[in-house]
Amino acid sequence: MLKRIALSLVTLWLLSVLVFAGGRMLPGDVGRAMLGPFADQQAVDLLNKELGTDQPLVVQYGQWIGGILQGDLGRSYAYRAPVSQFLGTAALNSAKLAGVVFLIVVPLGIAGGVIAALNRGRLPDRLITITGVTATVVPEFVSGIVLILIFGVWLRWLPISATWPSGAGFFTQIYHLILPAIPLVLVLFGYIARMARAGTIEALDSEYTRTAILKGLTYPQVIWRHVLRNALLPTISVVATQTVYLIGGLVVIEIIFRYQGIGSLIYTAANKKDFPMLQAGVLVVGALFMIATTIADLLQASLNPRIRFGSTTS
Amino acid sequence: MTINFKLLDALRKGRTEHENHLIDGLVSGRVSRREFIRFGSVLGMSLPFLGSVTGAVGLGGLPAPARAQAKGGTIRLGMQVPAAAIEPVKLGDSGGITVLSQTAETLVLSGQDLVARPALAESWAPNADGSVWTFKIRKGVKFHDGREMTAKDVVASINRIADPANGSNALSALKGVLSAGAARQVDDYTVEFHLDAPNGSFPYALSTDNYNAVIVPHDYDGNYESKMIGTGPFKLESFTPKVGATFVRNDDYWGGEVLPDRVEVFFYEDYQPQLLALQGGQVDYLKQIPILQAAGIMNDPAIQMLPIPSAAHAQVHMRTDKAPFNDKRFRQAIALCLDRPKIVQGLMRGQAQVGNDSPFAPAYPVTDKSVEQRQKDIAKAKELLAAAGIAEGFEITLTAEKFIEIPEYAVLIQNAVKEIGGKVNLNIMDQGAYYADAVFGNSPWLDSDMGITNYGHRGVPNVYLTAALKSDGTWNAAHFKNKEYDQLVDSYIAALDVEAQREVAGKIQRLLLDETPILFTYFYDYMQAARQGLNGTEATAMGHVFFQKAYFAA
Numbered sequence: 001m002l003k004r005i006a007l008s009l010v011t012l013w014l015l016s017v018l019v020f021a022g023g024r025m026l027p028g029d030v031g032r033a034m035l036g037p038f039a040d041q042q043a044v045d046l047l048n049k050e051l052g053t054d055q056p057l058v059v060q061y062g063q064w065i066g067g068i069l070q071g072d073l074g075r076s077y078a079y080r081a082p083v084s085q086f087l088g089t090a091a092l093n094s095a096k097l098a099g100v101v102f103l104i105v106v107p108l109g110i111a112g113g114v115i116a117a118l119n120r121g122r123l124p125d126r127l128i129t130i131t132g133v134t135a136t137v138v139p140e141f142v143s144g145i146v147l148i149l150i151f152g153v154w155l156r157w158l159p160i161s162a163t164w165p166s167g168a169g170f171f172t173q174i175y176h177l178i179l180p181a182i183p184l185v186l187v188l189f190g191y192i193a194r195m196a197r198a199g200t201i202e203a204l205d206s207e208y209t210r211t212a213i214l215k216g217l218t219y220p221q222v223i224w225r226h227v228l229r230n231a232l233l234p235t236i237s238v239v240a241t242q243t244v245y246l247i248g249g250l251v252v253i254e255i256i257f258r259y260q261g262i263g264s265l266i267y268t269a270a271n272k273k274d275f276p277m278l279q280a281g282v283l284v285v286g287a288l289f290m291i292a293t294t295i296a297d298l299l300q301a302s303l304n305p306r307i308r309f310g311s312t313t314s
Numbered sequence: 315m316t317i318n319f320k321l322l323d324a325l326r327k328g329r330t331e332h333e334n335h336l337i338d339g340l341v342s343g344r345v346s347r348r349e350f351i352r353f354g355s356v357l358g359m360s361l362p363f364l365g366s367v368t369g370a371v372g373l374g375g376l377p378a379p380a381r382a383q384a385k386g387g388t389i390r391l392g393m394q395v396p397a398a399a400i401e402p403v404k405l406g407d408s409g410g411i412t413v414l415s416q417t418a419e420t421l422v423l424s425g426q427d428l429v430a431r432p433a434l435a436e437s438w439a440p441n442a443d444g445s446v447w448t449f450k451i452r453k454g455v456k457f458h459d460g461r462e463m464t465a466k467d468v469v470a471s472i473n474r475i476a477d478p479a480n481g482s483n484a485l486s487a488l489k490g491v492l493s494a495g496a497a498r499q500v501d502d503y504t505v506e507f508h509l510d511a512p513n514g515s516f517p518y519a520l521s522t523d524n525y526n527a528v529i530v531p532h533d534y535d536g537n538y539e540s541k542m543i544g545t546g547p548f549k550l551e552s553f554t555p556k557v558g559a560t561f562v563r564n565d566d567y568w569g570g571e572v573l574p575d576r577v578e579v580f581f582y583e584d585y586q587p588q589l590l591a592l593q594g595g596q597v598d599y600l601k602q603i604p605i606l607q608a609a610g611i612m613n614d615p616a617i618q619m620l621p622i623p624s625a626a627h628a629q630v631h632m633r634t635d636k637a638p639f640n641d642k643r644f645r646q647a648i649a650l651c652l653d654r655p656k657i658v659q660g661l662m663r664g665q666a667q668v669g670n671d672s673p674f675a676p677a678y679p680v681t682d683k684s685v686e687q688r689q690k691d692i693a694k695a696k697e698l699l700a701a702a703g704i705a706e707g708f709e710i711t712l713t714a715e716k717f718i719e720i721p722e723y724a725v726l727i728q729n730a731v732k733e734i735g736g737k738v739n740l741n742i743m744d745q746g747a748y749y750a751d752a753v754f755g756n757s758p759w760l761d762s763d764m765g766i767t768n769y770g771h772r773g774v775p776n777v778y779l780t781a782a783l784k785s786d787g788t789w790n791a792a793h794f795k796n797k798e799y800d801q802l803v804d805s806y807i808a809a810l811d812v813e814a815q816r817e818v819a820g821k822i823q824r825l826l827l828d829e830t831p832i833l834f835t836y837f838y839d840y841m842q843a844a845r846q847g848l849n850g851t852e853a854t855a856m857g858h859v860f861f862q863k864a865y866f867a868a
Binding site: 026029032033034035036037038039040041042043044045046047050078079080081086145148149152153156159160161163166254255256257258260264265267268272273 | 395397398399401404406407478479480481482483485486489552554555556557558580581582583584586587590591593594595596746747749750751752753757759781788789
């Protein structure tokens, strides 16, 4: 476990170097990018001096990473304010949207997959499989806009903007998140259902299930105790990796639905050469990825005695 | 047209030589009513006075202000998220201008018709050669913190943006016009501006055109976002960077009653969601939509399109110092390949005006419309090529920034040049890469043989004429060096008189048409949209949006 954490930290450090260097390899200097091509050179030089972007890269990196180690994420170049102020809200927003999506898609996907597996080859199976595959290949920007047109513009049942009015209560927030959650549910449903279906089928075909049936357990008992427990292991790791997609990769959905999440925060920061914001955003997403996969491993271990007891036999 | 000479004589009394000369022009018909109003306002004559003169000449006065409308309501504005902090001195993006225009104002307003109107200044007048301008500051204007605005605040605000030490975005607009310390207080309500050189359109340099020239308190501390203390029709209620802002009516506003109770501003990262929000009734007004994106809502009966004619354009520069572009016949041949009306229709959906290879857009009153319009003429283009000794099959590279319609425009040019047997290689690059360091030697924009660059709107063509075309111009991508041109531009800028300006403008237009260092094929409209029923809004092609007289029709 300790080794694993150490490895994560090294990975994060490498990520910090990569994102720092990567951003600065793009052509054009920061002051120029921020003030635009038509700004006076004097103004550009002054801004670079103010931001410290006229210093050697090694010095800049040292200052930045030193700040990070002390918990200071730096100040946004574009907004002249602490990055943490933006990142905190964005991370919370992303977590809320991801939460709503998971609450809908995880039970739906697992139930769908298990039902499909139990009805293997019959109508419910085909229906679930085909719906899942079809929904997965529809890009979010297509389903998102279609949903907005139907529920926002035409029927006017749901708000188009995912950003709720300030001071809105819990239910209003959920209400604003329903529409943006649906395209993500569509994308993830097929994926999760397929994993759940495959896992369930494998478990159903296994010898321990046959043994369980043969020793006279009731059907629900077999499914619940023996099949699902084993079937859901791969599904959990899929869900864990999707967490990161839901938190850091929702640029399109966040832009269409006007939502301030980490995805669009990183995207606009990259566009505007707002390096402190970009770097902090990427690091946070990287850290979340590490945490999510670690949690998934722990969960797997708790479900799987072989991992839990450290046995090496497969 | 009956001229009331008696009234006219009474009106002429006490007017300066420049002003009487302009009135002569109007009476004799050399100056149109529209030009008279525009130039009269630049010289500092008040609009009611100008209206009396046009009335006396028999051209009709100015339209009466609209009838008062019901107070109240909230206007919800959708717009692209501002690129940086809202800070009057440094700000340089259209989104920032929109937010700033709710709370802060300039001395002069250059409205949709490009007429300079008094805003925080009541009146202004130049000295005999236009090198010193005296501005009378409006009395009784209050900042949002309750203090009165005086000459002290004006002097501090203008000197602040003219001082290189503050790194203001206005430095490029004020270069060669006004230096730090050149604004001097005469008394509490009078300010003198001592210019670097005589300038006949100086009021535009202190107008909404130069959006950084807003008047903020003299002790402004550089943090505008926290309170947004200006003199504008709305006061800040809340501002969340990247998300939006809310404003409430300023009951002490100097410019008459402000109608809406509130203005709510919503920031978006992209245009598509804004169009959907307008269609879905979640916003009432979109501050700007690229014409290509607007096509989807142009036919929606619930939406009104609000185009503002502007001088915004895409310049196609050709390096006049590099073969084959160093031969003007070659440059002319390229210019003759383009079918301009077709470009306006196809590329800009008809929402643009045809250009004639000079920055004098049709929207400018000084533009000499008698200059012959260049049209597509393949036969002549081929003749010119032959005369220049360039064989068919020549190859050139067109570099362009990836920005709204520019990549499509590049392809149109590529196809057009095929007609004279030329091959155009396209090099379309990201905006950051295209501008790079924005200095000669390290910027595809300024170094490429041929390139396309987007230029935003300006109320007067001065910046296009100087920075982009003068021999020492900092944005002279065409590397155009022409003594005669430089002299013409200097005299154009110094001219205080509409007829003199128009005469020089015509000469400049003809010279540029002949030399063709830059192709100006269209000037596109600045497109806004609102839902039907919202009336009384005003805006500029720079990005200002004024809601103080806006109301919803019942």
